Amino acid sequence: MLKKERHDFIMRQINLHNRVLTSDLVQLLNVSEDTIRRDLQELVDDGLLFKVHGGALSKSYHSSFDDSTVYARDSKIVIAKKTIRLIKDGMVVLIGGGTTILELVKQLPQHLGATFFTISPLVAVELAKYNNIEVILIGGLFSKNSQITYGGHVISQLAEIKVDLCLMGTSAIHPEEGLTDTDWEINQLKKAMVACAKKTAVLCISEKLDITLRLKVCPIENISYLITELEVEHESLAGYRAKELNIL
Incomplete structure (x- = not known):
């Protein structure tokens, strides 16, 4: 090569x-x-x-302020706008980190009144711009790589809360293998996030579909919503529709 x-x-x-x-x-x-x-x-x-x-x-x-380097930004904006319909006034929401999540936060309606827990300082900064949103940053060890908090202290705090909706990005999703990742600490963190939520939505550009990495987060049945930039009836989503997953 x-x-x-x-x-x-x-x-x-x-x-x-x-x-x-x-x-x-x-x-x-x-x-x-x-x-x-x-x-x-x-x-x-x-x-x-x-x-x-x-x-x-x-x-x-590594930055919530420079949009010029965000990969597939247009697709992520489409995903963000689809996701907003899941978030209602009065909800308690747990939100992860990453560029797709940051695009979502930037698209939230100004009038939204809700409580957001987050493990991402960058996401917390963006959420703080909304007058009617209460922001709770879950603290712990800080990952310089992923720009989020992690570790046993974070997982313990997550175990003490129950949220209406968990919103997270992903490195890989597959209809048979479910949600997977490569980092052990992040893998454990995502498991804890899913466990404390009544419903979980995965925000995922279509290029990450049908990919399996070495560490399993959860089976596809533990996910309530899959949100991509594709139309719901797109052929790439057939395997997920067969699992009766709610697709936006």
């Missing part, structure tokens, strides 16, 4: 999953670790990503 092809592949993985591990890229591309390290450094030098210990991160994942 040519270097440009490797770079394109790496950037696609970054755009889809917000982060990549060097070890995973070595296996996926069947090249040496030194080659991947050089590739990542060249992409860093080009200003396309952030290099961290063990891998790399998307630039768009």
